[in-house]
Amino acid sequence: MSRISNRFAARWAAWLLALTLVATPFATVAQTQINYHSNKYKPSDDVKLGRQAAAEAEQQFPLLRDSEVQSYVESVGQRLVAAIPPQFQHPEFRYYFKVINASDINAFALPGGPMYVNRGMIQAAHSEGEMAGVMAHELSHVALRHGTAQATKAQKYALGAGIAGVLGSIFGGPAAGQIAQGTVGVYFMKFSREYETEADLLGARIMANAGYDPRELANMFQTIQQQGGGGGGFFSDHPSPANRYQRINQEAQHLQVRNVQRDNREFIAVNERLRGYPRAQTMAEIQRSGRRYPNQGEPYPNGDRTGYPNSPSGRVDSPSSRFRNYAVLNVAQVSVPENWREVSDSSNSIWFAPSGAYGSTNGQSVFTHGVNFGVAQTSSRNLQQATNELISSLQQGNGNLRSRTGYQRTTIDGRNALAIGLNNVNEATGRPEIVSIVTMQLRNGELLYMIAVAPNDDFANYQNVFQNILRSMQVTD
Ligand SMILES: [Zn+2]
Numbered sequence: 001m002s003r004i005s006n007r008f009a010a011r012w013a014a015w016l017l018a019l020t021l022v023a024t025p026f027a028t029v030a031q032t033q034i035n036y037h038s039n040k041y042k043p044s045d046d047v048k049l050g051r052q053a054a055a056e057a058e059q060q061f062p063l064l065r066d067s068e069v070q071s072y073v074e075s076v077g078q079r080l081v082a083a084i085p086p087q088f089q090h091p092e093f094r095y096y097f098k099v100i101n102a103s104d105i106n107a108f109a110l111p112g113g114p115m116y117v118n119r120g121m122i123q124a125a126h127s128e129g130e131m132a133g134v135m136a137h138e139l140s141h142v143a144l145r146h147g148t149a150q151a152t153k154a155q156k157y158a159l160g161a162g163i164a165g166v167l168g169s170i171f172g173g174p175a176a177g178q179i180a181q182g183t184v185g186v187y188f189m190k191f192s193r194e195y196e197t198e199a200d201l202l203g204a205r206i207m208a209n210a211g212y213d214p215r216e217l218a219n220m221f222q223t224i225q226q227q228g229g230g231g232g233g234f235f236s237d238h239p240s241p242a243n244r245y246q247r248i249n250q251e252a253q254h255l256q257v258r259n260v261q262r263d264n265r266e267f268i269a270v271n272e273r274l275r276g277y278p279r280a281q282t283m284a285e286i287q288r289s290g291r292r293y294p295n296q297g298e299p300y301p302n303g304d305r306t307g308y309p310n311s312p313s314g315r316v317d318s319p320s321s322r323f324r325n326y327a328v329l330n331v332a333q334v335s336v337p338e339n340w341r342e343v344s345d346s347s348n349s350i351w352f353a354p355s356g357a358y359g360s361t362n363g364q365s366v367f368t369h370g371v372n373f374g375v376a377q378t379s380s381r382n383l384q385q386a387t388n389e390l391i392s393s394l395q396q397g398n399g400n401l402r403s404r405t406g407y408q409r410t411t412i413d414g415r416n417a418l419a420i421g422l423n424n425v426n427e428a429t430g431r432p433e434i435v436s437i438v439t440m441q442l443r444n445g446e447l448l449y450m451i452a453v454a455p456n457d458d459f460a461n462y463q464n465v466f467q468n469i470l471r472s473m474q475v476t477d
Helices: 002-023 043-060 067-081 119-124 128-143 146-156 176-181 183-187 193-210 215-229 241-252 265-275 283-289 383-397 456-472
Strands: 096-100 107-109 114-118 168-170 323-328 332-337 340-346 349-354 358-361 364-367 370-376 408-412 415-425 432-441 447-455
Touching (some): 043 114, 067 119, 067 128, 067 265, 096 119, 114 119, 114 128, 119 215, 119 265, 128 146, 193 215, 332 370, 383 447, 432 456
Antiparallel strands (some): 107 168, 323 332, 349 370, 370 447, 408 415, 415 432, 432 447
């Protein structure tokens, strides 16, 4: 809390200094003049269009659900927003920053303020300044209203690009070109060289105002090239990174950096967290998978919920060490952590899960953490064949469910049982998860199963709980 208010104070200080800088004629004289392009849209149209595009983008790309990373990126973003020169500030705009769990070195911004920063970009950057450089560049497209300016121009020359074809900008990276031709092309537009240069120059100015060395934006182009982003794709039809590097450094000579930020500790800590996650897919891979993320919540974090209040929040308390007994479908007794709730799924299936770990997606119940007990009727009396049947029926509702282990023999309450581990991608969060299934046959031939689920990166913390639940089972048929 206190850290946030310090930041806020620092931001205002930077802003006031930026004002004085602009008010000093000598300091501004050598800076390149940047003006708005003609635009037949109102700033409120930018907001409306960006908002629609953001809602669409959030259904197509998985957000990284890590509040520490998220709030760090948001704080860097807001520091940059406060450093936008006054003539390019729009009171209607609402800037916010979210992290997409994709590996490309990329970021995109939408008219009116929404910005999406790829995890791959944060991991490729060598410093907070390089990361902030990409964000400042993207922010500049938004502040200069390039999306609607380009639409205005396209319509004037009857190029046929309606407003639907207008929207965000994309920073760079090898996959950007492919994506622009894909189905999300509607909001990834390619700006002219002129617009890109303007975004570089205003971006450099915002960097300096916010206390970053503007040459870090230039350095990021080298970083992208070094990591293989230089060939094809985005850069093939844009000003070459080498030219941009030079031009930004040239401009930087005329900029005075105020309140220099040289503290990379948070940046390093965030990168350490990111390294702990499983490899992210590229945006093109995500596109090809056809997966959707309908329940990622509100594009506008503060109010204006357009989202899905029932989706799992992903904020889950650790399982309590005290357990409570429950009856399961008249065939068993089981103990589960006291802070988990019983969630009825259907008449022959029951869940126990912590709050924040369950919700609904497209009318279907979705769980991120918890255990599910059920009784299934199968055509086979052979335990392994019956379990195969159960898994194929689960796969019909969970297209990404794949086995990760073979069958292992175990017992439930002293009776023969089979265990198998599977991988899945959670339908609501898009996060990879581990699903562990244990089955046994009841006396009437029906299959009793327990399904335990937790995200990959959290599974180790739940393994013991799942074991204890399994051991507590008493079959009463
Ligand atoms: Zn750009």
